[in-house]
Amino acid sequence: NAGVMQNPRHLVRRRGQEARLRCSPMKGHSHVYWYRQLPEEGLKFMVYLQKENIIDESGMPKERFSAEFPKEGPSILRIQQVVRGDSAAYFCASSPRPGDTDTQYFGPGTRLTVL
């Protein structure tokens, strides 16, 4: 059973471009969480999704950021018109049940660098 997959592992974008980060949860997991780790800071919750539904996006910036988890395919975190402050490591995690009753399994992360 493969673990949580994220791609790309490293992404370089220029200011103003779009960044698309992908997360494939573990097989059988329908709950996906996105976290951001800014340089020299702790991890912060961004968004929680179930298949086709955003359950909680309270940690996501109101502008430029969006997330989806379609019926088929990976979860996508999309950042439009990236700025230097978006440079961070973005981690996805998945669980078979809601995270307060189950361990969350983390992917390897995508390191976004904005030039």
Place this chain on the structure above:
Amino acid sequence: KNEVEQSPQNLTAQEGEFITINCSYSVGISALHWLQQHPGGGIVSLFMLSSGKKKHGRLIATINIQEKHSSLHITASHPRDSAVYICAVNSGAGSYQLTFGKGTKLSVIP
């Protein structure tokens, strides 16, 4: 909003030493997690606990709900244990959001 504090921030130990990392939180929780972040950046979930004590190999995690405190112990430490150890909490029933501490950077010297 839950505040999660870890101590120490940095810890250097000699191989073989017994290590303790502490975590305190400010508001009642439904579960507490200990995570390990490798030097390469990947994150591994070590423990999820809501009461008592759990053991896995040389790692032991304990939690005291009344005192809002948890400890992670490593027995017979080894250089491969060098990593950042992160405490995270689910704040209350139905709360799937994790609130994270800033981590404890552990270096084990041969």
